[in-house]
Amino acid sequence: MQSASTDIASRAIGIIDQLKGKEGPLLPILHELQDEFGYVPPETLPLIAQALNISRAEVHGVFTFYHDYRDHPAGRHVLKLCRAEACQSMGGDALADRARQLLGIDWHGTTADGAVTLEPVYCLGLCACAPAAMLDDEVIGRLDAEQLEEIAAEVRL
């Protein structure tokens, strides 16, 4: 039987090989790895460095620069709440406080049951139907406290 880490490595190498011929392949590779595993397994960074012929430090630097990439798995769901101005103007701050309270976590935190990770986001382009949120890939506009409570209950099912 293959160990988990060799499995990750072989899947990662498959992805890297497929994308490394692109111009500027690093972000597409990191995105694809995160899509595949739900995070970018740290052991894949040296594999990327080797394949692209750049230093590990450089890969690490890029990986840490961007807010999107995670070095460990998120919860089963990811709830992103918009914290930018248009959403603030429609009571977004109070909703954000309510969300943290309902879920018992702070920004970037994951509930103990692994159900949901809460992320701040700065504008979803839904500013004319603020406050806005995104639950996994589902966009939500005119979020209110009631809907937030439903989401909080739903994600824990």
Place this chain on the structure above:
Amino acid sequence: MTVIFYVPRDSGALALGADKVARFLQAEIDTRNLDARIVRNGSRGMYWLEPMVEVDTPNGRIAYGPVKASDVAALLDNGMAEGGVHPLWLGLTDHHPFLAKQTRLTFARCGITDPVSLEDYRAHDGLKGLENALKLTPAEIVAQVTESGLRGRGGAGFPTGIKWKTVLETTGSQKYIVCNADEGDSGTFADRMIMEGDPFVLIEGMTIAGIAVGATKGYIYTRSEYPHAIAVMNEALQIAREGGVLGPSVLGSAYAFDIEVRVGAGAYVCGEETALLESLEGRRGIVRAKPPLPAHKGLFGKPTVINNVISLASVPVILDKGAPFYKDFGMGRSRGTIPLQIAGNVKYGGLFEAAFGLTLGEIVDDIGGGTATGRPVKAVQVGGPLGAYFPRELFDTPFDYEAFAAKDGLIGHAGLVVFDDSVDMLKQARFAMEFCAIESCGKCTPCRIGSTRGVEVVDRLSANIEPDKQIEVLTDLCNTMKFGSLCALGGFTPYPVMSALTHFPEDFRPAPIAVAAE
């Protein structure tokens, strides 16, 4: 005859339940055995009416909205298929005052056509600009764009034609067209609407740019926060390739051009053009010093045009109808139309494309209808997180690059965020500093450290610790950031901060009682 219903696939409509409406509508069509089909169009940009369902009738399209899934059966019972009246009935879409008052050039098709139908695109004047461009020399195309007066819609307002001319005149084994679709400004969604609602117009604009400057490869760099836009764009690119618009022979010509979508990873600063190029090359999104200009040494060191989505999407209509037609709209040095994005606490929020020159008051009060909460408007932030907060006293400012600059503001990407009188401007100033601290690329000290210090100073101000001194320090910090930052993130964060302080000083002062108590 088959009835055509329209249910938008725009993210804003989806966020308000459009998918469910479409599902319910399809189910009713099936059970009632109606000869009807659903087109998933873009949005017309009237978000208070989304999901807005339309139906084609012999007299034109009739709209209903905002429609909930639970309304669908009743709408059909009331004859929606023939445009029948119902409490959600809005009449002829084109006669709706919000649309009738607009001048839609860039957004001419958005919300009308099926975004992924090349036939629809052609039937609505699509590809005419490109066809005309193919009859011109590259220098003539560039001259048309220069002549039109088009300026960059991404924020800086640099003349697009001049940028193209530089790239045309620079030699390079490979040149690139990069579309800046990173749209990170709060209050903006025009780029997203074009990508989701009329992606071919962006493809056409980029292709014209490629022919004009001698580039064969284009990249659209967009944000991970825009999954729907990415999906529609990719679908449209594939259709454009199959339709011979893109590929080794653009519309049968000797020109080759192709486009690829690239996705950012949650960094606001990557909207800055040089940070964007770094990111595309696979590095951290750190701003590059200029010179060299991207036009000389851009992506992978090659001559590169980098333009905003709206700048590029405005090119087809210019090449179709001619530079004088476009230039005829607008005021002063702001020519043509601008897609205003009216957002935040506003009654009629959405996209309103108009010639430059409407006043801020007309936009917010007349078009936007005041606040959604019904309370008085206190402030409007124009131009995203780096834009100034405008008080009602400045509502006579016309929407024009220079007029806004003269009032210590900027129009940026033309987003307007309305706030009612419950807003605390000290808190907004704090947020501006906090946002700069979170998003700083870290290259310059004033931006990286100054913004963090700015947050601390505002916090001391809130705690009423030596308020006069804090205001002095805050002003100094803003000056240092303004003059000591390499890019507009550090350099323009002082706009929201100082405008809040200048126009709303009462929010920066403790109540007199509190002072007396000390």
